[in-house]
Amino acid sequence: MNLSIISSEKKQEEIDIQQEIFNSIDKNENIIFSSGAGSGKTYSLVESLKHIINTHGLRLKVHNQKIVCITYTNVAVEEVKNRLGNSELVLVSTIHERIWELIKDYQKELVKIHQYKLNEEISILNNKLDTDSKFAAYRNLNNEQKSGLVDLMISQTELFYKSQDENSSKFREIFGTQLRDFPNILKNYSDFKDLIKIIYKINNYAACLHSIDVKEEGYLKVKYNASYNSDRLHWMRISHDTLLEYGIKIIKNHNVLQQIIIDQHPYFLIDEYQDTEKKVVEIMSILTERSEEIKHPFFVGYFGDPAQNIYDGGIGKNVNKVHPNLKTIIKPFNRRSTEEVVTIINTIRNDEIKQSSIYDDSKGGSVKFYSGQNDRVDAFIEEHKSEWNISLRNKLHCFVLTNKSVAEYSGFSNIYAFFANTKKYKVAYQQLNTELLSDNQVRLGEIPLFIFRVLEFKSKLSNTYTPVQEVLKEYIYSDMNIGLLRVFISSLQNIKGNTLHELLDSITDIYTSAKNIKHKELINQLFDFEGFPDKSVKNYLSEVLYPNLKEEDTSSTAKAIEDFLNINLNEFELWYKYILRENETDVVYHTYHGTKGLEFDNVVILMGNAFGRNGMYFKNFFMAIQNASEAKNEYYEEFEQTKNLLYVACSRAIKNLRIFYLDDVTDFKATLSNIFVDVKEY
DNA sequence: ACCTTGTGAATTTTT
DNA sequence: TTCACAAGGT
Numbered sequence: 001m002n003l004s005i006i007s008s009e010k011k012q013e014e015i016d017i018q019q020e021i022f023n024s025i026d027k028n029e030n031i032i033f034s035s036g037a038g039s040g041k042t043y044s045l046v047e048s049l050k051h052i053i054n055t056h057g058l059r060l061k062v063h064n065q066k067i068v069c070i071t072y073t074n075v076a077v078e079e080v081k082n083r084l085g086n087s088e089l090v091l092v093s094t095i096h097e098r099i100w101e102l103i104k105d106y107q108k109e110l111v112k113i114h115q116y117k118l119n120e121e122i123s124i125l126n127n128k129l130d131t132d133s134k135f136a137a138y139r140n141l142n143n144e145q146k147s148g149l150v151d152l153m154i155s156q157t158e159l160f161y162k163s164q165d166e167n168s169s170k171f172r173e174i175f176g177t178q179l180r181d182f183p184n185i186l187k188n189y190s191d192f193k194d195l196i197k198i199i200y201k202i203n204n205y206a207a208c209l210h211s212i213d214v215k216e217e218g219y220l221k222v223k224y225n226a227s228y229n230s231d232r233l234h235w236m237r238i239s240h241d242t243l244l245e246y247g248i249k250i251i252k253n254h255n256v257l258q259q260i261i262i263d264q265h266p267y268f269l270i271d272e273y274q275d276t277e278k279k280v281v282e283i284m285s286i287l288t289e290r291s292e293e294i295k296h297p298f299f300v301g302y303f304g305d306p307a308q309n310i311y312d313g314g315i316g317k318n319v320n321k322v323h324p325n326l327k328t329i330i331k332p333f334n335r336r337s338t339e340e341v342v343t344i345i346n347t348i349r350n351d352e353i354k355q356s357s358i359y360d361d362s363k364g365g366s367v368k369f370y371s372g373q374n375d376r377v378d379a380f381i382e383e384h385k386s387e388w389n390i391s392l393r394n395k396l397h398c399f400v401l402t403n404k405s406v407a408e409y410s411g412f413s414n415i416y417a418f419f420a421n422t423k424k425y426k427v428a429y430q431q432l433n434t435e436l437l438s439d440n441q442v443r444l445g446e447i448p449l450f451i452f453r454v455l456e457f458k459s460k461l462s463n464t465y466t467p468v469q470e471v472l473k474e475y476i477y478s479d480m481n482i483g484l485l486r487v488f489i490s491s492l493q494n495i496k497g498n499t500l501h502e503l504l505d506s507i508t509d510i511y512t513s514a515k516n517i518k519h520k521e522l523i524n525q526l527f528d529f530e531g532f533p534d535k536s537v538k539n540y541l542s543e544v545l546y547p548n549l550k551e552e553d554t555s556s557t558a559k560a561i562e563d564f565l566n567i568n569l570n571e572f573e574l575w576y577k578y579i580l581r582e583n584e585t586d587v588v589y590h591t592y593h594g595t596k597g598l599e600f601d602n603v604v605i606l607m608g609n610a611f612g613r614n615g616m617y618f619k620n621f622f623m624a625i626q627n628a629s630e631a632k633n634e635y636y637e638e639f640e641q642t643k644n645l646l647y648v649a650c651s652r653a654i655k656n657l658r659i660f661y662l663d664d665v666t667d668f669k670a671t672l673s674n675i676f677v678d679v680k681e682y
Numbered sequence: 683a684c685c686t687t688g689t690g691a692a693t694t695t696t697t
Numbered sequence: 698t699t700c701a702c703a704a705g706g707t
Contacts, residue, residue, distance in 0.1 A: 072697085073697080167688080188685085188686065188687090190686085226697065227697095229696090229697065244697095310694075401693075402693065403693085403694085427698090429692085430693095433693090434696095591693090593695055594695080611693070612692065612693040612694080613692055617693095
């Protein structure tokens with residue numbers, strides 16, 4: 001058994017490093033603490049919080065002051081809270097929640113900032129109308145015509161939005177006559193639609209400014225809702241990004257507020273600093289400056305790893321540029337992986353943070369890089385299943401780049417394809433993966449959630465160990481005796497089917513034939529969409545997934561829904577298990593990005609030249625390294641991001657790591673051998 | 683030769 | 698949403 005004996009020498013060094021953090025905290029010396037994957041970063045953070053509580057807690061309590069701990073996700077919030085235990089002294093939250101708490105009571109200032117923003121947006125839009133070549137026809141109108149067009153189209157808003165999806169000839173049928181006085185305005189109908197949308201926006205913003213001026217009800221406050229990420233500026237609603245924008249503005253411009261924040265929260269600890277937005281680091285920097293001016297104690301600590309910044313927006317390795325004079329502390333140990341893996345991830349990140357395993361018995365893993373053909377993937381996985389004795393208790397984790405591939409490999413490609421082709425998710429393409437594949441049920445879309453609940457009901461029903469109250473609400477069974485309850489439950493065993501169609505039918509059958517009113521109540525809970533039972537599930541799906549359905553599309557839509565409902569129930573069960581992240585398979589698939597923060601004994605990474613729109617995403621990366629010595633420095637924008645993604649993926653492995661590259665690697669074979677050492681064809 | 687329209691395909695993730 | 702491209706028009 002390896003990875004079990006901790007080196008006493010390194011253990012002492014680790015303690016010394018932690019002590020260094022404590023010393024900085026006690027001296028109010030701001031720090032940036034960086035350490036690589038699997039080093040126990042969260043541990044260091046939580047220990048630091050505990051240190052502040054133990055050493056300074058009494059003073060904080062007396063002055064009614066709090067420690068602030070900022071994390072990147074709500075999952076991380078819970079993690080820190082769990083590890084820390086209950087403490088009234090620490091406010092653990094995401095940055096958005098914290099900022100909103102700090103500024104939400106300054107509504108007078110917020111509304112002022114909002115007015116400024118609205119005016120700014122209006123001038124940006126007007127500038128577009130004045131300069132963009134596609135609005136030339138509009139610019140050629142005289143002022144009278146312009147306002148005539150604006151008035152006309154504003155009066156037709158509803159019709160306009162309804163007609164948006166029509167093709168050019170239909171659209172011209174609808175609006176052509178009314179627009180004949182505006183020369184060339186409909187020459188290009190998609191440009192015209194863009195024009196009108198801008199006009200509507202300007203009009204909305206102007207109306208909002210007016211409502212603010214006359215202090216209309218509902219326009220006295222700026223509103224932020226964490227579960228709704230979209231600017232609706234004309235309804236006074238702001239998105240996550242705009243919240244940070246307003247936050248920094250209000251803090252920048254109000255010395256008094258700065259002092260209040262400093263005095264109420266003398267300790268700020270920021271987790272995953274690499275993912276923190278630049279604006280937030282700016283705020284921290286401003287607060288630091290201010291605290292020095294007024295000579296009030298204030299501490300900022302950044303905890304993170306620059307090599308694990310895989311999304312744009314995060315500040316990455318540039319914290320020092322925005323927030324100067326931070327003391328750098330590095331923890332150079334790895335508590336996760338075998339030496340073989342640690343060596344390779346060190347080479348990939350190629351910066352000043354080099355890890356060594358903290359264990360004396362760190363050898364025993366293996367890393368290999370293969371290149372080969374796409375059709376060999378199955379054989380490759382099978383071979384490693386037997387090489388590593390893969391079973392349900394010792395799983396193989398396979399990383400791919402896209403959710404589409406995850407769905408295909410995990411066995412529910414038909415379900416994925418159906419949703420991807422619906423009107424709803426074609427329009428809101430970005431929402432597809434969240435609403436269909438999220439492990440967090442509150443983020444599932446309406447229809448995925450509906451299906452999930454039906455499958456959950458069936459699954460819990462067929463499991464003898466399910467507690468009754470997980471299937472039936474208490475008021476349904478509370479007045480039944482055991483005999484009745486037994487009959488009731490056994491009647492529900494008729495809920496079954498080989499397809500979703502059959503399953504849903506068997507549920508509605510119970511509803512229609514039920515003599516017991518409780519059956520109807522139960523099924524009403526399950527089918528809680530508006531219109532049931534008169535409205536069928538098919539119509540429900542059609543309404544939600546294909547809004548504003550055109551008549552000529554009804555039959556193809558009906559066919560798509562029919563095919564979807566006839567997908568084998570096994571496929572739905574695979575999807576259901578995937579949502580719960582309880583796959584009952586010995587191979588589990590993930591996206592590279594989705595594995596951040598996780599760790600697995602056995603990892604296979606499938607890779608190729610392309611990712612997204614960039615057909616040479618990974619190839620460019622390896623080529624840049626390959627050519628670095630001869631052609632100066634081939635630094636390009638995506639280099640850092642690609643490196644970090646590769647680092648995150650490879651550093652998940654505890655013991656065994658394989659990379660299977662599905663394109664030709666001859667052009668950068670030397671580089672591959674430098675990084676991965678063992679490079680072969682498969 | 684240039685423009686307009688329609689079509690199909692493409693990423694990951696969080697707040 | 699954004700891009701690339703093909704088909705067909707001017």
